[in-house]
Amino acid sequence: MLTPENFSLKVLGETYKDRLLNEVEPFWFPRSYDQEFGGFLHCFDSDGTLVDTDKSVWAQGRMAWMLLTMYLSIERRPEWLQWAESALDFLTRYCIDPSDGRMYFHVTREGVPIRKRRYAYSESFAAISFAAHAAATGQARSAEQAWHWFEIFTRIHFEPGAMAPKTTGKRPVIDLGSRMITLATAQEMRKFLGNDPRLTQWIDRCIHELTTLFMKPDIKAVMEVVSPEGAIIDHFNERTLNPGHTIEGGWFVLEEARQRGNDPELIKIGCQMIDWAYVRGWDPDFGGLLYYRDVYDRPVQEYWHNMKFWWPHDEALIATILAYVLTQDSKYAAMHCEVHNWAFSHFQDQVHGEWFGYLNRDGSPANTLKGSLWKSFFHHPRALWNCARYCGSIAIS
DSSP: OOOOOTOOHHHHHHHHHHHHHIIIIIHTTTTTTTTTTTBBBOOOTSOEEEEEEEEEEEHHHHHHHHHHHHHHTTOHHHHHHHHHHHHHHHHHSSSSSSSTTTTOOOOOOOOOOOOOOSHHHHHHHHHHHHHHHHHHOOOHHHHHHHHHHHHHHHHHHHHOOSOOOOOSSSOOOHHHHHHHHHHHHHHHHHHOOOOHHHHHHHHHHHHIIIIIIIEETTTTEEOEETTTTOOOOSSSSHHHEHHHHHHHHHHHHHHHHHTTTTOOOHHHHHHHHHHHHHHHHHHHOOSSBBBBBEESSSSOOOHHHHHEEEEHHHHHHHHHHHHHHHHHHHHHHHHHHHHHHHHHTTBBBBOOOSOOOOOOSOOOBBBOOOOOOSSSSHHHHHHHHHHHHHHHHHHOO
């Protein structure tokens, strides 16, 4: 049991690093590596049994990024590079729609396209994986590919009319998700490819829009969608909050604060996001973070609103550690203890390792999946890696 009394960054850092290298990475690899067709398989049951051979395109980029990040920061294991390069090759060979140069979302094991989405998050994860590969190998072609996919991603999400419409346009909205992912993608591009004014401009723009359009200090909420002018729209979809998403965005802002010499204004913004989302999202009855909440505490229409998903808890682990490191405020140590204890006592598979993805509200497993088209070798290892480095057990950049 982790408590504020035994809270130690040094001990936590070594614990998270050990879990990453000796539990989570071995669960996924080498079983994820598809030796026959290339890229990654990632739909696994609790014991690692493959339950579906289809491949998520964004998982190829996410998992390659994670392997390359470990390769660059922990140890230059040749198999990590080999596996990541297999995924990048699979992306290039099979995951691009020749009709418009966009990426698919879902393909078969062999690379036959199944589904394509309006949004361009597959492209954003391709951008960071190619950027990491450029840093790992010095290959200029990978740097070019990173910029190529970043530019497509930002064009689709920010150029009016570039994304296929989802609705009639009679109730226009703008979304938090594209600002958050642009911020994080630009940060990764900068880390691997160096400072570039274009990246700084995107980071500044996203933080400005986040604070002026989506953050609502009067009601202590960060909206998922608002009108183009930043107004709250009083309908089901537009009132819905995602606490885990806000917490994730909060630590992206805190990371930017750290990059800018612990900028106090950015620390304030990031901590507000985390604080507001934690109060709204933490389940007072069963513990853990609820998936959705209504901004006015009205009923949420999504039937999974009170489930507990793995990734918001991973984001909360990162956010609370980083908030504590930057502020030294003991409340964030206490919050980290609360998230850590609940998550590892409910999501953790004590038999086979790694986390289950989906729990019921009371914390019981909704199923035994460890991997799916949505869950792969990304959120949980990223959380362990980030917590270890913010605690000082992995070199920080």
